[in-house]
Amino acid sequence: MYDRKLEFDSKKFKLQIIKWEDVQQLISQSETSINIEGKGKVVGKLYIHDDIIILSNEDESLELERNNIISLTNGTDGELSYWLGKISLGLSVSN
DSSP states (O other): OBTTEEEEEETTTEEEEEEGGGOOEEEOSSOEEEEETTTEEEEEEEEEETTEEEEEOSSOEEEEEGGGEEEEEESOSSGGGGOOOOOOOOOOOOO
């Protein structure tokens, strides 16, 4: 989520861009990196329902108002979490 738009990409539905105010509920399956106003970057599992955010990780559980989110990205603090790639290998053999 950035600039008040949430991007959702899947094989079945392709890339969907949803207005942030149209999102009623969001539950992250894995850890999410969230930039929160006044707190900075926090990583954890995310649950959003209406205007309430619950973010939990090993160290803490936060309950905040939804409008405090500046941005969110699926993944952890590691740089590799933000990259996606595909490698193909081909082999041709002839006699």
